[in-house]
Amino acid sequence: MTTAASPRYTGKRHRLAKPELLAPAGNLEKLKFAVHYGADAVYIGGQKYGLRSGAGNFTFEEMKEGVEFAARYGAKVFVATNIYAHNEDIAGLEDYLRHLQEAGIAAIIAADPVIIETAQRVAPKLEVHLSTQQSTLNWQAVKFWKDEGLPRVVLAREVSLEEIAQIKANVDIEIEAFIHGAMCSSFSGRCVLSNHFTDRDSNRGGCSQSCRWKYDIFEEDKPMFGTEEDKFTMGSKDLCMLADIPDLIEAGIDSFKIEGRMKSVHYVATVVNAYRQAIDSYMADPEHYELKQEWLDDINKAANRPLNSGFFYDTPGPEDHIYEPEEKPAPYDFAGVVLSYDASTGLAVVQQRNHFKPGQEVEFFGPKGTFFKQIVGPITDEKGILLEAARHPLQTIVFKTDYAVQPMDMMRKRVRL
Template sequence: MSHTAIGIAPRFKGKRNRLDKPELLAPAGNLEKLKFAVHYGADAVYIGGQKYGLRSNADNFSFEEMREGVAFAAKYGAKVFVATNIYAHQEDLDGIAEYLRELENAGIAAIIAADPAIVETAQKYAPKLEVHLSTQQSTMNWQAVQFWKEEGLPRVVLARETTMDEIRGMKEKVDVELEVFIHGAMCSSVSGRCVLSNHFTDRDSNRGGCCQSCRWKYDLRADEESVAEPGQNPFTMSAKDLCMIRHVPDLIDAGVDSFKIEGRMKSIHYVASVVNAYRQAIDAYMADPEGYELRQEWVDEIGKAANRPLNTGFFYSVPGAEEHIYEAEEKPAPYDFAAIVTGYDAESGIATVQQRSPFRPGMEVEFIGPGGRCFTQTVGDMTDEAGQPLTVARHPLQLIKLSTDKPVEPLDMMRKRLH
């Protein structure tokens, strides 16, 4: 690889290179999540194949599922990217060229890579694939961005530790697309480069096996004795989650080309809700920057899916001790995903829904759909497919008929209030 980019003077001045509209990039741990992410407004999704990615515990995609996902996304004008972001040992590279060619043949638009060996192999053997530099490379300065541009990469995914001012500086100096994490889990290690998982469980974080050891509970000990205060709870090393829904204008004005949401292991409800909120915020700002106002329902929508405390990461300041979670880290989200709408009869006002968690008549629920469609109602009488009355929907994936106060559409979601 060429090293001529290091230390060169800025080449790019004047108008910043950027996509016409910021891309909203969503995670998809399986095919169903891909379809919901796209349906709820994602411009692109990133997935994992069955090799070379850092989420080996996700369902991940076969080549057949990739082709189906690409075809579905294309109907919405959306793209599919594949994470091939491991740091490879020599044995990991066996078959990588064939794998990348299969991705190209499946219609994948880009791979996300960290290892230079995978970058060069893709450029040589699958030239139709764009190569986007993974956040695992910890890119935090414009010279590094320029280096990867010189190597032929059209996009760099910045380290989570990058500040808003640094992003502006990169965009002013380098003509390249910048992708930035704007929502989701943060790593306690620098850009995900962690060896705690290796140490505790022999599962390599940088080869896809992270056991999320930062979220375990720990005690502080000296000479085999605990030095914690009596009654003190064990602590975690877990960081608060990132949320930039209140700062979409800053991200756009800084020149961020792709708004990336973390969470390939998250639920359909989480992915759809978060995408839905950011989609509306981005569209509203792009339509009228001067008249833009943050809407509380976007913030509320994020809160209905979140289960950890939120902050703004490194964008405005270095997180301090208060930005970590020391007590029990997870709290139940106030709503639970209950059903997916599969059909609606406008004449009778009866919807058919597929059960995803138990619900019953008399329960307060919300129906939500793309673009901010949302209404609350109480579940009334309901029946199974054969018309037999039901007192509770308790069977996973069971099809149930019930009346709705307003029209609904296929792939709308029904969620129930928990507290």
């Protein structure tokens, strides 16, 4: 049982205000799934000025479509403009920010003062949220940015819950904090390993994740380790605060941010769905809130790395890093997404996302309560031709489901280890 008086956090408790659930969206499809599965807001990247140049990213037309879709659910869209700009990056900045405002974007996430000042000057309808790249750790720094006209600060990942509560006690401003996803081995993303090793600038969107590579130790050009298994990484375990939702809410965090614009549609939908249920359950009845095992199970079905609680309760130690070859905690693959369902026949039309075939056990889940397992029976293509397996990406497959499903429900399968 997890209650409002969770013993892990003993600091000052604040108002019970329902936090925003903020999800990543690397492309338009991910945006739609994030919102459909319960995100109150999503953050995306445009074609310039963002730190995920490898994500699908959005054109202005896609932004407009995303904003319109989100608005139907009462959700907002933010755009990451969080690079540290060099001289050559400044050309075109004013026009870019004006286009974001015209597209209906609610806010930008920025770190560079020139981007912040320019947005305030040329696109005043855009809120400016301070990026975690500014490594903001204390309430005086937060107050500085409030005095500069910013309504929200995204804190550094290295801030504890005790420090967050102190910030909220001293500054009346929205606080956003990462509560799930990858952690950077450097200080809130301020890394230059990628620059030196690959000539890809981490702070202009080109990080090659050098901390995840395998390393060896040498002494006078002689390797100290002899086998591939002995090599180590510098990577951190991923952050997961699902078990600590009461503490996060009562510390006064206004926006719960999930990392992962490069992650899959399945990852985004699964993680958002789990946090949405936990937040809503706690807010409905804090005194009798109970952390459900199925929420944790779902997170583990989408996890890419082992999980921990980051800096929220203490400083991470060796046990919070991945030095040895990591065990994959997610033995599930995203197998398909429901396109439609005919209640009179029990037939579901599913778009294939990974190979599956009759006789396999699959699991359906969705944001409106869909959750069941079944063995796949006979499958056909959309013309009714019987198939031995669903082999082709995005192939339309038709088969009976044991229970009713809805469009945008997902189907996954257990991976044979």
